[in-house]
Amino acid sequence: MIPALREFAHRFLGRGEGAITVPPFDGALKPNQTLEHAEIVATLPTAEDLATDGSALYVADGQAVLQMDGASLAPVRQFEQPLTALCVLPDGRLAVALAGREVRVFAPGDSSDIVISGEGMTAVNALAPGRNGTLLATDGSTDLPYAEWGRDLLSRGRSGRLLSVDPASRKIEVVASGLRYAFGAAASGDTTLVSESWRHRLIAVSAKGDIKPVFDHLPVYPSRLTPAVGGGFWMTAFTARTQLIEFVLREAAYRRRMMAEIDPEFWIVPRLTAGHSFREPMQGAHLKTMGIIKPWAPPRSYGLVVRLGADYAPLYSLHSRVDGSNHGVVAAVEVADSLYVLAKGPGRLLRLKLSDIKSEVGA
C-alpha cells in the first residue's frame, strides 16, 4: 500500500523514479571528437556487425559476410536473409544470425552449415564465442523483430534474453530472460558480460542465470561488446539518452498516440542517425544559432565507444558528438594495431590507430 502510494506521489511530483535525470558524460566518458575524426575505411550503408579472428576483419553487410583483404572487402558468403549478428569462433568458423531468427555456423569455403533455430528466437542481435565451444547470443526482444527496437523501447519492452547455443548438439539454452533489451555479450571468465540497453547498464550473468550489475547509470544505451587485446572490453553505445526520451517513457498516453499516429521515422525515440528531416522532433538546444549547432545539445543520435578494463570500469571513451555524423556505433573490434568501428548511422566503417587513440585521449 505504502510503496504504491509513494510510487504514485513520485510520478505525480516528478521525484524519485519519476525524476527525469540523465547522468552526465563525465570522468572516463568525458566527450572528445576522436571518433568523429576517425579514418573512413569504407561506406557500407547496410553493414550490421563486425568480427575478427585476431588478424582478419569480417563484416556482416546486408545479406553477405565480407572479409577485409588489405584495403578492399571481398565477399566470403552470401545468404538469402539479412544478417543481424556475426562472430568468429575460436576454431575459425564463423557464426551469423539471419533476420534475428536463426543462427548458422559455417567455415569459410565450406558450404555445409549448421542451422540452429527455435526457442522463439526473434531478434538475435549479437553473437559471441562462449565457453566449451558454445556460442553466446543475445535476443533483444521476443516481442518485436530486430529492426523495431525503437518500438520495443517505447513499449518498455522487457523480453530480452541471453542464450547459450551449442553448435554441436544444436541445442539452445536460455541463460537469462526478462532483460530490458539485451544487445551484446562477451564471455568474461565464469560469467557473461551482457549489455542491457533499456536499463542503461552492463550486467554479469553467471552460468546459473544470476544477474549482477557491473557498470550502471550509463548516459547511453550500450550495445555490442568485444574483448580487447590485453584484457578488458570494447563497449559500443548505439545511441544516447536524453531527458525528453526519459520523460516520454513516463507518458503512456502520448507514447501510445505517437506510435499509433506518427511515422516511426519522426518519433521521439533514439535514432542511429538524425537531422535528415525537419519533421524529426527538435529540442530547445538544437536551435542553430549563428549557423552552429551545439555539440552538447541533447543527442537524438550519438557515437560512442568505451574501453573497459578487465574489472569493467571505463578507462577512456571515443565520441562523435551531436554536431558530428559518425553516430549509431554498433560494433568495435580490435584487429592488430587498429580499432575498427562500425557507425551504422552514416553506414561507415571507421578505423582508428590504437597509438593515435592513446595520444589523443591520453590513455
Add this chain to the structure above:
Amino acid sequence: MQEALVKFKSRYWPDHLLGEILSKRWTETAIPMIVLIVVAIALSRAIPGFLSPASLGDTARQAGEIGFVVLGMGLVVIVGGIDLSVGSMFALCDFCALYCLDVLGWPVPAVIVATIACGALLGAVNGVLIGYLRLRAFITTLITLIIFRSTYDLLLVGNSVKIAASMPDFPSWDFIGGGDVFGIPSVALLYIVVAIFGHIFLTRLRPGWHITAIGGSRRSAYNSGIPVRRTIALCYVASGALTAIGALFFAARLGTVGGDVGIGLEVTVLTATVLGGITLGGGKGSVAKALAGTLIVLLITNGLTTLSVRGGYNRMVLASILLVAAMIDIRWLKNRNRIISKVYVAPAYHYLPPPPPTEIGKGGPFEQNDKLRNVSLIGLGKIEAPEDVILDRHDNLYAGSRHGDIMKFYAPDYSRMEVFAHIGGQPLGMAFDRNDNLYCCIGGMGLYRIAPDGKVEKATDETNRSIWSVNDDSRLRLADDLDIADDGRIFFSEATVRYEMDEWPVDGLEARGNGRIICYDPNTNSTRTVLRGLKFPNGIAIASDRQSILFAETFGCSIKRYWFDGPKSGTVEVVMDNLPGYPDNINLASDGNYWLALVGMRSPTLDLAWRMPDFRRRMGKRLPVDEWLFPNINTGCVVKFNEEGQILESLWDLSGANHPMITSMREHRGHLYLGGIANNRIGRYKLDGADPNFVQYDKRWGKQS
C-alpha cells in the same frame, strides 16, 4: 471523446488566470480579507445579533483603539523591526491622559497634546536605541516593555485613587469617549482619516517608500542614500504617537487606570499585524492589511467572549492563530515565486490538421527545391540576428542586430557597414513611412522611429489596458512586425502579452492566443489594441485595397486578413491556414503578390503534443528548456502567395547551410534579401524574371526625386 473533453476544458476553463492572479501583489491582501469575511459570517451565524448596529458600533470603538496601535506596529514591522512595548506605552499614555485631566485639571486640547507627546517620547526612547544605537529591536522593546510597565506600576501607587475619585465633565472629552457622527463612533472616524492618510503615505509619498525600501533591504536602502537611522527612529516615534492616540480614546471611554491596562496588548496587536499579512521580515505591508488583521482579531476575541469562552482559552486561541499566521507568512514568502512559476504556464489545446506535403516528388506548392543554395552572403560574421532586412530608396540595406543596433550596409556592394542607430533592444520588423522615417519594432521596448539622419525616437511603448485581463497588458512586451497605412497609422503585432521576448518558447509551449495587433496613430500620438487572442501574430503587410492588413499567426500556422477601414471594417478573414510551417514576416513582391517567410517547419510530434496540454504542462515543469520539444525553426523557406490564399512559388535551402532559418525577406531591384534571427548573415538571392526596377517604398509612397 477524450480529446473533445480536453478541447472543451482548454477553451472554457481559464487556467492561465491562476498564475496571473497569484503573481498580483493584491492577492496577499485578498487572503486576509477573505478570512475576515469568513470569520464574520461564521460568528454571525453562531451568535444572534453579532452584526447588529449596536454591536458593530461597540466593535468599531474597540477596533479604532486597537487599530491605531496596529497601525504603529505595522509601520515598525514594515521598516524591519518589532515593537513589543506597545502594551506598556498604551498603559502609560492612558495614565498620562487621565492624570493631566483629572489631577492636574488641564483642558482637553492640552491633554490631547500632552498624551500624544508622551507617546512620541516613549517611542523616541525605542527609536534612539534601535535606530541610532542600532540595538536589536526585539530585545530593546522587550526591555522597554518592562521598564515602561514598572514606571506605570510605580506611578499608579498613590495616583490611582486620585484619578478614580474625580469625575471630570467635559462634553468634548465625552465626545471622544462615546460620541458619534451619523452613528459612526468618533474613534472610527479619526481612524478612517488616519488610515487613508497612512495609505497615501505608504504608497504615494517619498518617506513611505523609504520605509518599505529599508524594510526590504536595509543595506541597499543605505547605499541608495536613504537616511536609514533617522527613518527607523521616526517609525518608532510614530508607533508611540499612534499608540498614544489609541490610549487617549481608551481613557476617554473607560476613564480607569487599572493594573491590567494594556497587558497582553502586544500579542493581540502582533497577531493582527501578521494575520493581516504584514510580513515579519519587513518590507511588505499596507494599511488595508493592518485593518483586516485588526478586525479579524477583534471579531474572534469578541465572538469568543460572547460565547462565554474563558479568558485563558481566548488568549490561547489568539496565540495559536499568531503561530499559524507566522508560519504561513514564512512559507509563502519563501515559496511564492516557485509556486507562481509552477502554475503560470498553462498550455492550451491547439489542433492543426495534417500539413500539406513538402517532400520532393509529392508535388504541391510546397515541394522542396534547392533554389536558395546559391545565395550570396552579406555581412557574414559581422551581423548577428538580423530578424528583418529593409532597403531604402537609395538601395542601402538596413538590418537589426542583437546588440540593439540597426546596421546600415551601403550600396552597391554592401561590404561597407556602419551602425545607423543604436536603440538598445533587439530590432525586429521594420518599415519606412512616407517621409523616409524608419519605424522599427523593438522586442521588449515597443515601437521606435528613426529619422533619416539616425535620430532615435520612441513612438509608443504602451496601449490601452484590457478591462478583463488580470495581467496589466498596457506595456508592450514583444512588438514584432509592422506596416503603415495610407494615412500614416501603423499596425503592428505583439506576439505575446504573457512572456518576454527570450521566453518565446514558453509561449510556443502554451500555444494559447496570447498575441494581439495594435494600431499606433502618429497624427494623434495614440495607441489602441485592435485585435486580441491571436496565436503569436507576427508578419504584417498592407493589402492591395489599402483598407486591410494581412497578418501571420506563427503558432496558428495561418495567414489572416483584417479590415481596419471601409465597408468590411473590423472583420477578420482567413486567407490561408494549415501551412506546413510557421509563418513569419510578410512583405510585398514586385508583381503585387506577397513574400512570406516560413521560419520553421511543423513536426508531427509537436503537432500531437499541441493536442495534449497536460503532457506539455508536465514537460514544462519536469524538463529544462533546452530539452523541450520545440517548433523546428532550423529549416525554413520563402513562399510567394496572393490575396486569394494560393501559394505561387516556394524557395528552399535543402542543405540548410546558408540559411537554416529565415524570418524575413525583402524584394528589391530583382533580388530577394533574406534575414534570420538566429543567423550571422544576410542572404541575397537573384530572382528570375522579377522587375529589376522594383523599389518597395517607391512603389508604396510614390517616387521621389
